[in-house]
Amino acid sequence: DQVNLTDDESRIMPTSGGGFEQSYNAQASVDVDTGLIVSGHVTQQSNDQHEVEPTLAQLSDQSEMIGQPTALLADAGYYSADNIKAVAANDIVPFISDERERHNPPLMKRIEEPPVQTDFDGPVNEMRYRMRTPAGKKVYARRKCTIEPTFGIIKHVLGFRQFLLRGLNAVNGEWNLVCIAFNLKKLHTLAG
Numbered sequence: 001d002q003v004n005l006t007d008d009e010s011r012i013m014p015t016s017g018g019g020f021e022q023s024y025n026a027q028a029s030v031d032v033d034t035g036l037i038v039s040g041h042v043t044q045q046s047n048d049q050h051e052v053e054p055t056l057a058q059l060s061d062q063s064e065m066i067g068q069p070t071a072l073l074a075d076a077g078y079y080s081a082d083n084i085k086a087v088a089a090n091d092i093v094p095f096i097s098d099e100r101e102r103h104n105p106p107l108m109k110r111i112e113e114p115p116v117q118t119d120f121d122g123p124v125n126e127m128r129y130r131m132r133t134p135a136g137k138k139v140y141a142r143r144k145c146t147i148e149p150t151f152g153i154i155k156h157v158l159g160f161r162q163f164l165l166r167g168l169n170a171v172n173g174e175w176n177l178v179c180i181a182f183n184l185k186k187l188h189t190l191a192g
Contacts (some may be wrong), residue, residue: 007166013046024163026175027051029059031066032073032146035186038066040179042163042172048077056090068092073143076100081124088123095140098128154182 004010010022025046029039039058043051052074059069072087076097087094113134120126130136154160160178163171 009044009166009168009171011044011046024168024171025051027055028147028150028179029055030146030150032142034190035146035150036183037150037179038062040175042168042175044168048074049080049083052078052080052083053086056086056092060090071095071139073140073146075143084124084127085122088127093130094123094127095131095136095143096127097131097140150182153185154178158182158185 004022007022010024012020013023013025015021024042024044025048026042027040027048028037030036031038039055039062041051041054041058043054045051052072059066069092071093072095074083074094074096076099079096079098084094084096087096111134114129114132117129120129131140158178158181163174165171165174
């Protein structure tokens with residue numbers, strides 16, 4: 001066991017470079033039409049699979065103000081049968097990748113259509129079928145041009161690469177400020 005004397009609420013998490021660092025996991029949900037962050041929170045979980053239900057709760061709490069989402073687009077890190085069922089139970093259409101996508105798949109794989117199916121054994125099979133249809137692929141493709149630029153702008157334009165505060169509650173407040181700053185920048189751009 002390791003103890004962090006600086007921030008005992010942070011956790012050891014894997015980095016994209018193959019190493020590990022003491023950190024938190026910041027989450028954000030972005031509206032695909034406006035590009036505005038509509039929910040966000042910080043967690044101590046390194047695995048994103050545990051973050052769909054807290055996000056759904058936040059979106060539900062805000063539904064009077066921002067409306068009810070119609071679809072949820074998420075990468076393979078969020079895939080689990082429980083998450084798909086939770087999204088579907090909230091009357092939201094799930095588009096959660098069930099596999100890591102290779103870059104530049106063969107042309108035939110990109111254009112092939114699955115055989116028509118209308119009878120599904122639960123929301124998991126229905127979503128897996130939907131993700132393989134051209135319409136489903138088109139909807140899911142919007143994820144890349146929505147959430148990826150959001151985190152890129154936060155990191156590279158706003159210069160936010162690490163939390164400066166300590167403790168989960170303080171870090172959540174810091175993340176809320178970052179999301180507000182991003183939304184103010186985005187609103188300025190949208191106002192033209």
